[in-house]
Amino acid sequence: MSPLIVGLLLAALLIVLALSVVAFVLWRRVWLRQKARKAAEAERQVQLAEHLRILAGSLLDGQLPLVEGAIRIKSLLEHYDPPLNQSERLQVFRELCEATAHIPTHEAWKALSRAERxxxxVLFSSLELQHKAAARSSARWLLEEGLATHR
Structure with missing residues (x-):
C-alpha cells in the first residue's frame, strides 16, 4: 500500500473517530437534558399534589371559602392529572367553576360597585349552601383516595 493511501485512511479514521466523539458528547447532553426534564416534571407533580392536599384540607377545615377552594382545586387538577380532574367524584369542583366563570376577578372585581359585588x-352563598356537602365529600375523597392512587 502506498504511503498516500495509508495517510488518507489514517486521516479518514481520525475524522470518523473525532465525529464519533462529538456525536457521543451531543447524545450525552440530550440524555442528561431529558433526565433533568423528567426530574423537574416529577418534582412539579409532587408540588402540585402537595398544593392539592393543602387546598383540600383547608376546604375541609373551613379555612378556605368553598367557591375559591373549588376553583383552585380544579385549576391545579387540570395540570396535575387531567383524567383525575374529569373524575365523576370531582364533578362538583367543575360545576362550581362553571357557575362562577362569569364573575369578574382581581382588578375587575375591585371596579364593581357595592351592589354588584x-x-x-349572594350567588356565592347560594352555591355554598347547594354544594357544600358534595364539595366536602369530594375534597375528602381527593385526600384519601384520589391523590393516593397517583403517588
Whole structure:
C-alpha cells in the first residue's frame, strides 16, 4: 500500500473517530437534558399534589371559602392529572367553576360597585349552601383516595 493511501485512511479514521466523539458528547447532553426534564416534571407533580392536599384540607377545615377552594382545586387538577380532574367524584369542583366563570376577578372585581359585588356574594352563598356537602365529600375523597392512587 502506498504511503498516500495509508495517510488518507489514517486521516479518514481520525475524522470518523473525532465525529464519533462529538456525536457521543451531543447524545450525552440530550440524555442528561431529558433526565433533568423528567426530574423537574416529577418534582412539579409532587408540588402540585402537595398544593392539592393543602387546598383540600383547608376546604375541609373551613379555612378556605368553598367557591375559591373549588376553583383552585380544579385549576391545579387540570395540570396535575387531567383524567383525575374529569373524575365523576370531582364533578362538583367543575360545576362550581362553571357557575362562577362569569364573575369578574382581581382588578375587575375591585371596579364593581357595592351592589354588584353584593349580588355576586349572594350567588356565592347560594352555591355554598347547594354544594357544600358534595364539595366536602369530594375534597375528602381527593385526600384519601384520589391523590393516593397517583403517588
Amino acid at each position: 353584593r349580588q355576586y356574594e
